[in-house]
Amino acid sequence: MKIEKTDIQDCLLIKPKIYKDNRGFFLETFQKERYLNDAKISLNFVQDNFSSSSKGVLRGLHFQKNKPQGKLIYVVKGRIYDVVVDIRKNSATFMKWIGVDLSMSNGHQLWIPPGLAHGFVTFEDANIIYKCTDYYDPDDECTLIWNDPKLNIDWKIENPKISEKDSKGLKFCELF
Numbered sequence: 001m002k003i004e005k006t007d008i009q010d011c012l013l014i015k016p017k018i019y020k021d022n023r024g025f026f027l028e029t030f031q032k033e034r035y036l037n038d039a040k041i042s043l044n045f046v047q048d049n050f051s052s053s054s055k056g057v058l059r060g061l062h063f064q065k066n067k068p069q070g071k072l073i074y075v076v077k078g079r080i081y082d083v084v085v086d087i088r089k090n091s092a093t094f095m096k097w098i099g100v101d102l103s104m105s106n107g108h109q110l111w112i113p114p115g116l117a118h119g120f121v122t123f124e125d126a127n128i129i130y131k132c133t134d135y136y137d138p139d140d141e142c143t144l145i146w147n148d149p150k151l152n153i154d155w156k157i158e159n160p161k162i163s164e165k166d167s168k169g170l171k172f173c174e175l176f
Contacts, residue, residue: 003039006100008086009093011116012039013100014072014109027107029074030131041111043070045131053122058160060119061085061144061169068114070133078126079103081156085144087175088115095172097153102128117144119166121155145169 002015014035018027028034035041053059060083063069073082085097102108102120112118114133143166146155150172 001034001038006084006098007093008084008096008098008116009091010113011084011086011098012111014039014111016107016109018107029109029129030072035072039111041070041072043114043133045072045133047132047135049130049132049136051128051130052126053128054125054161055122056157056159056161058119058121058146058155058157058162059166061117061146062119063087063115063117063142063144064134064137064140065142067134067137067140068116069136070114071112071118072109072131073102073112073118073120074107074109074129075102075104076127076129077104078122078124079105080120080122080126080128082110082120083118083153083155084110084112085117085151085153086115087117087144087172089176091115095151097151099154099156119146121157121160123157142175143169144175145171148172
């Protein structure tokens with residue numbers, strides 16, 4: 001497993017070892033001791049989520065205000081552009097964003113520590129699994145608008161399919 005730091009503090013790109021042969025492939029998506037020792041992820045995962053989206057869907061940018069979730073994201077079908085925004089006021093990377101290509105074929109994972117806003121856009125029909133360090137609480141969820149000009153995120157797509165909820169997200173200046 002290879003671990004790469006990103007431009008956001010504590011956010012990591014994880015590249016698990018993939019064993020391929022003429023029958024297919026095998027990779028370990030999570031092993032507590034290895035992720036603790038190698039990636040320094042010490043938080044316990046309490047919930048796994050599965051998301052399926054057709055090509056051109058943009059979901060996000062979501063976060064929980066009082067019960068922030070750490071997330072370990074990976075794609076089991078298709079390809080996405082995963083975006084993270086640092087909304088932790090005391091972080092050295094506050095207001096920065098990154099985008100990472102995650103796909104079934106590259107097998108990469110993204111560790112998103114608690115306190116970040118998260119979203120993704122699909123370039124193909126995609127299935128995404130993510131492990132969470134806290135339970136989902138719909139009363140605690142908040143959405144940062146995906147196209148906030150202050151953040152100027154390059155989503156690598158024009159006219160994505162967006163839910164009504166996501167289209168009514170708050171601007172960064174409304175959060176802080």
